[in-house]
Amino acid sequence: xxxxxxxxxxxxxxxxxxxxxxxxxxxxxxxxxxxxxxxxxxxxxxxxxxxxxxxxxxxxxxxxxxxxxxxxxxxxxxxxxxxxxxxxxxxxxxxxxxxxxxxxxxxxxxxxxxxxxxxxxxxxxxxxxxxxxxxxxxxxxxxxxxxxxxxxxxxxxxxxxxxxxxxxxxxxxxxxxxxxxxxxxxxx
Ligand code: HEM
Ligand code: HEM
Numbered sequence: 001x002x003x004x005x006x007x008x009x010x011x012x013x014x015x016x017x018x019x020x021x022x023x024x025x026x027x028x029x030x031x032x033x034x035x036x037x038x039x040x041x042x043x044x045x046x047x048x049x050x051x052x053x054x055x056x057x058x059x060x061x062x063x064x065x066x067x068x069x070x071x072x073x074x075x076x077x078x079x080x081x082x083x084x085x086x087x088x089x090x091x092x093x094x095x096x097x098x099x100x101x102x103x104x105x106x107x108x109x110x111x112x113x114x115x116x117x118x119x120x121x122x123x124x125x126x127x128x129x130x131x132x133x134x135x136x137x138x139x140x141x142x143x144x145x146x147x148x149x150x151x152x153x154x155x156x157x158x159x160x161x162x163x164x165x166x167x168x169x170x171x172x173x174x175x176x177x178x179x180x181x182x183x184x185x186x187x188x
Contacts, residue, residue, distance in 0.1 A: 008079075114137040
Protein backbone atom coordinates (compact mmCIF):
# COMPACT_ATOMS: atom_id res chain seq x y z
CA UNK A 1 0.00 0.00 0.00
CA UNK A 2 2.73 2.37 -0.94
CA UNK A 3 2.67 5.35 -3.18
CA UNK A 4 2.31 9.05 -3.06
CA UNK A 5 -0.70 11.02 -2.00
CA UNK A 6 -1.26 12.98 -5.21
CA UNK A 7 -1.96 11.52 -8.64
CA UNK A 8 0.83 11.34 -11.22
CA UNK A 9 0.55 10.83 -15.01
CA UNK A 10 1.63 7.20 -14.46
CA UNK A 11 -0.64 6.28 -11.55
CA UNK A 12 -3.54 7.43 -9.37
CA UNK A 13 -2.25 8.51 -5.93
CA UNK A 14 -3.15 7.07 -2.53
CA UNK A 15 -6.17 9.32 -1.91
CA UNK A 16 -7.72 8.63 -5.35
CA UNK A 17 -7.17 4.89 -4.94
CA UNK A 18 -8.61 4.82 -1.40
CA UNK A 19 -11.66 6.75 -2.61
CA UNK A 20 -12.08 4.53 -5.70
CA UNK A 21 -11.83 1.17 -3.92
CA UNK A 22 -13.56 2.26 -0.69
CA UNK A 23 -16.51 3.60 -2.67
CA UNK A 24 -16.55 0.50 -4.92
CA UNK A 25 -17.01 -1.64 -1.77
CA UNK A 26 -19.78 0.63 -0.46
CA UNK A 27 -21.56 0.55 -3.84
CA UNK A 28 -21.26 -3.25 -3.87
CA UNK A 29 -22.93 -3.36 -0.42
CA UNK A 30 -25.63 -0.90 -1.50
CA UNK A 31 -26.56 -2.83 -4.65
CA UNK A 32 -26.19 -6.26 -3.03
CA UNK A 33 -28.73 -5.17 -0.40
CA UNK A 34 -31.22 -4.22 -3.12
CA UNK A 35 -30.62 -7.47 -5.04
CA UNK A 36 -31.19 -9.43 -1.80
CA UNK A 37 -34.38 -7.43 -1.19
CA UNK A 38 -35.70 -8.19 -4.66
CA UNK A 39 -34.83 -11.90 -4.43
CA UNK A 40 -35.64 -12.74 -0.77
CA UNK A 41 -38.35 -10.16 -0.04
CA UNK A 42 -39.02 -9.67 3.69
CA UNK A 43 -36.21 -11.55 5.41
CA UNK A 44 -33.79 -10.88 8.29
CA UNK A 45 -30.87 -10.65 5.80
CA UNK A 46 -32.82 -8.05 3.77
CA UNK A 47 -33.63 -6.10 6.93
CA UNK A 48 -29.94 -6.13 7.93
CA UNK A 49 -28.58 -5.06 4.53
CA UNK A 50 -31.29 -2.61 3.48
CA UNK A 51 -31.36 -1.20 7.03
CA UNK A 52 -28.06 0.55 6.23
CA UNK A 53 -29.24 1.92 2.83
CA UNK A 54 -29.86 5.52 3.91
CA UNK A 55 -26.68 5.75 6.03
CA UNK A 56 -24.38 4.21 3.41
CA UNK A 57 -26.09 6.24 0.65
CA UNK A 58 -25.45 9.43 2.62
CA UNK A 59 -21.82 8.44 3.19
CA UNK A 60 -21.44 7.74 -0.55
CA UNK A 61 -22.88 11.18 -1.35
CA UNK A 62 -20.32 12.83 0.96
CA UNK A 63 -17.48 10.75 -0.48
CA UNK A 64 -18.38 11.55 -4.10
CA UNK A 65 -18.28 15.27 -3.29
CA UNK A 66 -14.78 14.80 -1.81
CA UNK A 67 -13.77 12.68 -4.80
CA UNK A 68 -14.94 15.32 -7.27
CA UNK A 69 -12.97 18.04 -5.49
CA UNK A 70 -9.91 15.76 -5.36
CA UNK A 71 -10.28 14.84 -9.07
CA UNK A 72 -10.47 18.54 -10.06
CA UNK A 73 -7.49 19.36 -7.83
CA UNK A 74 -5.46 16.59 -9.54
CA UNK A 75 -6.82 17.07 -13.04
CA UNK A 76 -3.53 18.19 -14.57
CA UNK A 77 -1.40 15.43 -13.06
CA UNK A 78 -3.63 12.31 -13.14
CA UNK A 79 -3.24 9.56 -15.79
CA UNK A 80 -4.56 10.67 -19.18
CA UNK A 81 -6.82 8.84 -21.63
CA UNK A 82 -5.79 7.14 -24.84
CA UNK A 83 -6.00 9.08 -28.11
CA UNK A 84 -8.97 8.83 -30.46
CA UNK A 85 -12.54 7.71 -29.92
CA UNK A 86 -11.65 5.21 -27.17
CA UNK A 87 -10.22 8.00 -25.01
CA UNK A 88 -13.34 10.11 -25.55
CA UNK A 89 -15.56 7.10 -24.73
CA UNK A 90 -13.61 6.64 -21.46
CA UNK A 91 -14.00 10.36 -20.61
CA UNK A 92 -17.73 10.17 -21.32
CA UNK A 93 -18.07 6.94 -19.30
CA UNK A 94 -16.24 8.37 -16.27
CA UNK A 95 -18.27 11.60 -16.59
CA UNK A 96 -21.55 9.65 -16.56
CA UNK A 97 -20.34 7.60 -13.56
CA UNK A 98 -19.64 10.83 -11.64
CA UNK A 99 -22.98 12.37 -12.69
CA UNK A 100 -24.97 9.33 -11.50
CA UNK A 101 -22.88 8.85 -8.32
CA UNK A 102 -23.97 12.41 -7.49
CA UNK A 103 -27.58 12.51 -8.75
CA UNK A 104 -28.76 9.12 -7.38
CA UNK A 105 -28.15 9.85 -3.67
CA UNK A 106 -28.88 13.60 -4.06
CA UNK A 107 -32.43 12.92 -5.29
CA UNK A 108 -33.02 10.41 -2.47
CA UNK A 109 -31.74 12.89 0.14
CA UNK A 110 -34.03 15.58 -1.28
CA UNK A 111 -36.95 13.14 -1.02
CA UNK A 112 -36.06 12.33 2.57
CA UNK A 113 -35.92 16.05 3.35
CA UNK A 114 -39.32 16.54 1.69
CA UNK A 115 -40.84 13.60 3.57
CA UNK A 116 -40.62 15.58 6.80
CA UNK A 117 -39.24 12.56 8.66
CA UNK A 118 -36.28 13.02 11.00
CA UNK A 119 -32.92 12.37 9.32
CA UNK A 120 -30.42 10.32 11.30
CA UNK A 121 -27.72 8.56 9.24
CA UNK A 122 -25.65 6.16 11.42
CA UNK A 123 -27.97 7.03 14.32
CA UNK A 124 -26.77 10.65 14.39
CA UNK A 125 -29.77 12.97 14.32
CA UNK A 126 -29.00 15.67 11.74
CA UNK A 127 -32.56 16.90 11.16
CA UNK A 128 -35.74 16.97 13.23
CA UNK A 129 -39.18 16.08 11.86
CA UNK A 130 -40.73 18.84 9.73
CA UNK A 131 -43.65 19.32 7.34
CA UNK A 132 -44.03 17.08 4.30
CA UNK A 133 -43.46 18.72 0.87
CA UNK A 134 -44.64 16.44 -1.95
CA UNK A 135 -42.88 18.41 -4.72
CA UNK A 136 -39.47 17.68 -3.14
CA UNK A 137 -40.29 13.96 -3.10
CA UNK A 138 -41.50 13.69 -6.71
CA UNK A 139 -38.08 13.68 -8.50
CA UNK A 140 -36.75 10.70 -6.47
CA UNK A 141 -40.08 8.86 -6.68
CA UNK A 142 -39.70 9.12 -10.44
CA UNK A 143 -35.97 8.68 -10.92
CA UNK A 144 -34.03 7.27 -7.91
CA UNK A 145 -34.73 3.64 -8.77
CA UNK A 146 -34.19 3.71 -12.59
CA UNK A 147 -31.10 5.94 -12.30
CA UNK A 148 -29.60 3.70 -9.60
CA UNK A 149 -29.99 0.61 -11.83
CA UNK A 150 -28.55 2.60 -14.75
CA UNK A 151 -25.54 3.38 -12.55
CA UNK A 152 -25.11 -0.35 -11.87
CA UNK A 153 -25.22 -1.06 -15.64
CA UNK A 154 -22.56 1.63 -16.22
CA UNK A 155 -20.38 0.14 -13.46
CA UNK A 156 -20.68 -3.27 -15.16
CA UNK A 157 -19.58 -1.66 -18.47
CA UNK A 158 -16.66 0.03 -16.67
CA UNK A 159 -15.48 -3.27 -15.15
CA UNK A 160 -15.81 -5.06 -18.52
CA UNK A 161 -13.65 -2.37 -20.18
CA UNK A 162 -11.04 -2.67 -17.40
CA UNK A 163 -10.95 -6.46 -17.92
CA UNK A 164 -10.56 -6.01 -21.71
CA UNK A 165 -7.69 -3.54 -21.11
CA UNK A 166 -6.05 -5.97 -18.69
CA UNK A 167 -6.51 -9.37 -20.34
CA UNK A 168 -6.92 -8.57 -24.05
CA UNK A 169 -4.93 -5.39 -24.74
CA UNK A 170 -2.54 -5.90 -21.78
CA UNK A 171 -1.81 -2.16 -21.64
CA UNK A 172 -1.28 -1.76 -17.90
CA UNK A 173 -4.44 0.25 -17.13
CA UNK A 174 -5.19 -1.92 -14.12
CA UNK A 175 -1.92 -0.90 -12.45
CA UNK A 176 -2.92 2.78 -12.61
CA UNK A 177 -5.61 2.13 -10.02
CA UNK A 178 -4.04 -0.98 -8.41
CA UNK A 179 -2.12 -1.46 -5.17
CA UNK A 180 0.52 -3.91 -6.27
CA UNK A 181 3.79 -2.31 -7.37
CA UNK A 182 4.96 -5.66 -8.75
CA UNK A 183 1.90 -5.86 -11.06
CA UNK A 184 2.65 -2.32 -12.17
CA UNK A 185 6.24 -3.16 -12.89
CA UNK A 186 5.16 -6.28 -14.77
CA UNK A 187 3.09 -4.21 -17.15
CA UNK A 188 5.98 -2.10 -18.31
C1 HEM B 1 -25.37 6.20 -4.22
C2 HEM B 1 -26.15 5.77 -3.29
C3 HEM B 1 -27.40 4.95 -3.54
C4 HEM B 1 -27.61 3.88 -4.37
C5 HEM B 1 -26.61 3.22 -5.32
C6 HEM B 1 -29.00 3.48 -4.21
C7 HEM B 1 -29.59 2.43 -4.89
C8 HEM B 1 -30.94 2.11 -4.83
C9 HEM B 1 -31.60 1.13 -5.65
C10 HEM B 1 -30.90 0.25 -6.72
C11 HEM B 1 -32.92 1.15 -5.33
C12 HEM B 1 -34.03 0.36 -6.03
C13 HEM B 1 -34.39 -0.94 -5.35
C14 HEM B 1 -35.56 -1.60 -6.07
O1 HEM B 1 -35.57 -1.67 -7.31
O2 HEM B 1 -36.46 -2.03 -5.35
C15 HEM B 1 -33.08 2.10 -4.26
C16 HEM B 1 -34.27 2.37 -3.62
C17 HEM B 1 -34.41 3.24 -2.57
N1 HEM B 1 -33.42 4.06 -2.04
FE1 HEM B 1 -31.53 4.19 -2.67
N2 HEM B 1 -29.58 4.30 -3.30
C18 HEM B 1 -28.65 5.21 -2.86
C19 HEM B 1 -28.82 6.22 -1.94
C20 HEM B 1 -29.98 6.42 -1.19
C21 HEM B 1 -30.15 7.41 -0.16
C22 HEM B 1 -29.08 8.43 0.26
C23 HEM B 1 -31.42 7.25 0.32
C24 HEM B 1 -32.16 8.03 1.39
C25 HEM B 1 -31.82 9.21 1.83
C26 HEM B 1 -32.05 6.18 -0.42
C27 HEM B 1 -33.34 5.73 -0.22
C28 HEM B 1 -33.98 4.78 -0.99
C29 HEM B 1 -35.37 4.39 -0.83
C30 HEM B 1 -36.34 4.96 0.22
C31 HEM B 1 -35.64 3.42 -1.82
C32 HEM B 1 -36.98 2.71 -2.08
C33 HEM B 1 -37.90 3.61 -2.89
C34 HEM B 1 -37.43 3.76 -4.34
O3 HEM B 1 -37.27 2.76 -5.04
O4 HEM B 1 -37.19 4.91 -4.77
N3 HEM B 1 -31.13 5.69 -1.34
N4 HEM B 1 -31.87 2.69 -3.99
C1 HEM C 1 -14.35 -4.37 -9.47
C2 HEM C 1 -14.69 -3.12 -9.72
C3 HEM C 1 -13.80 -2.08 -10.37
C4 HEM C 1 -12.62 -2.19 -11.03
C5 HEM C 1 -11.80 -3.46 -11.31
C6 HEM C 1 -12.21 -0.86 -11.43
C7 HEM C 1 -11.03 -0.54 -12.07
C8 HEM C 1 -10.63 0.73 -12.41
C9 HEM C 1 -9.37 1.08 -13.03
C10 HEM C 1 -8.26 0.10 -13.37
C11 HEM C 1 -9.38 2.42 -13.25
C12 HEM C 1 -8.26 3.24 -13.92
C13 HEM C 1 -8.63 3.43 -15.36
C14 HEM C 1 -7.86 4.53 -16.03
O1 HEM C 1 -6.69 4.71 -15.71
O2 HEM C 1 -8.44 5.25 -16.86
C15 HEM C 1 -10.63 2.96 -12.77
C16 HEM C 1 -11.00 4.28 -12.82
C17 HEM C 1 -12.23 4.75 -12.44
N1 HEM C 1 -13.25 4.01 -11.87
FE1 HEM C 1 -13.22 2.03 -11.45
N2 HEM C 1 -13.18 0.03 -11.03
C18 HEM C 1 -14.16 -0.68 -10.37
C19 HEM C 1 -15.30 -0.18 -9.80
C20 HEM C 1 -15.72 1.12 -9.93
C21 HEM C 1 -16.95 1.66 -9.39
C22 HEM C 1 -17.96 0.86 -8.55
C23 HEM C 1 -17.02 2.97 -9.77
C24 HEM C 1 -18.08 4.01 -9.50
C25 HEM C 1 -19.29 3.81 -9.13
C26 HEM C 1 -15.82 3.28 -10.52
C27 HEM C 1 -15.51 4.51 -11.08
C28 HEM C 1 -14.32 4.86 -11.65
C29 HEM C 1 -13.97 6.20 -12.10
C30 HEM C 1 -14.89 7.44 -12.05
C31 HEM C 1 -12.66 6.13 -12.57
C32 HEM C 1 -11.80 7.30 -13.13
C33 HEM C 1 -10.82 7.71 -12.07
C34 HEM C 1 -11.48 8.48 -10.95
O3 HEM C 1 -11.94 9.61 -11.19
O4 HEM C 1 -11.54 7.96 -9.81
N3 HEM C 1 -15.05 2.14 -10.59
N4 HEM C 1 -11.38 1.90 -12.27
